[in-house]
Amino acid sequence: MSLSIERKENLLVLSSRLGVKFADLSLLDTALTHTSYANEVKNGVIHNERLEFLGDAVLELACSTYLFNKFPQMPEGEMTKARASVVCETTLADLSARLGVGKYLLLGKGERMTGGNKRPSILADAFESVIGAIYLDQGWQTARMYILDKLDSALIAVEQGYNLKDYKTILQEVVQSHGACIEYKLIDETGPDHAKCFRFAAVVSGKQKGFGIGSSKKEAEQHAAMEALKEYGIL
Structure with missing residues (x-):
């Protein structure tokens, strides 16, 4: 066509x-x-x-x-x-x-x-x-x-050896070294129950540092942590 x-x-x-x-x-x-x-x-x-x-x-x-x-x-x-x-x-x-x-x-x-x-x-x-x-x-x-x-x-x-590690754990260590705290905030979720899509933000001391999407909350949080690590120049 x-x-x-x-x-x-x-x-x-x-x-x-x-x-x-x-x-x-x-x-x-x-x-x-x-x-x-x-x-x-x-x-x-x-x-x-x-x-x-x-x-x-x-x-x-x-x-x-x-x-x-x-x-x-x-x-x-x-x-x-x-x-x-x-x-x-x-x-x-x-x-x-x-x-x-x-x-x-x-x-x-x-x-x-x-x-x-x-x-x-x-x-x-x-x-x-x-x-x-x-x-x-x-x-x-x-x-x-x-x-x-x-x-x-x-x-x-x-x-750098980060590929086999948990991004949330790495980010937690980085954030703590800066004397800050972190939480993961659900931004939205879309799709039917059998095919959900979650979007989370990694929030460091009140500021959004990274966003992530995933088919589960855990996956989306990991992705958000990975994006936040890029903000810190770690990845």
Whole structure:
């Protein structure tokens, strides 16, 4: 199917936000097409699951290669844990949200009405799909450099040994060293009971230092703590 003028304009705005000039915008369009939309509209619309599969593999290869070269003494088991921490749903969903991907997702009516464009699992899958689209459109080297750039903070966390630690515990230690106190505040929750999306703020001595989203309160708090640690220059 050909893209409408409005859709092309929207995709160009997003590609600018992503920092990638696509030769084939239809790849980006497919990366943003959720199965719920394709099943609802039918008419030959292609959903993003195949691109997600490809993007996941490209992400893993890029991170695996980086870890293999950066840490020549790191055992296979630790590399596996480190890679998992870098490409986890929370990190990918956060990247997706910050890049504004949710705004351009094509979702079925049900998913749209229940806040699917903010759901961590959908945002993370969409980011993987976008990576798949970048790989097909721009090639391995561009995709690899893009991944390393966007996952820079997570990779630095691995280098500093934070990836295997509890972000809330680390933040607690940092905050206490500054003589401050911390609490986690629920900002909002969306979605049906079986697919909730929580948004929390890490509040340090009354000031909001980081926000996090997650499919559970615990996950959202961890994510908020991670963002707050970036404010302190720890990650």
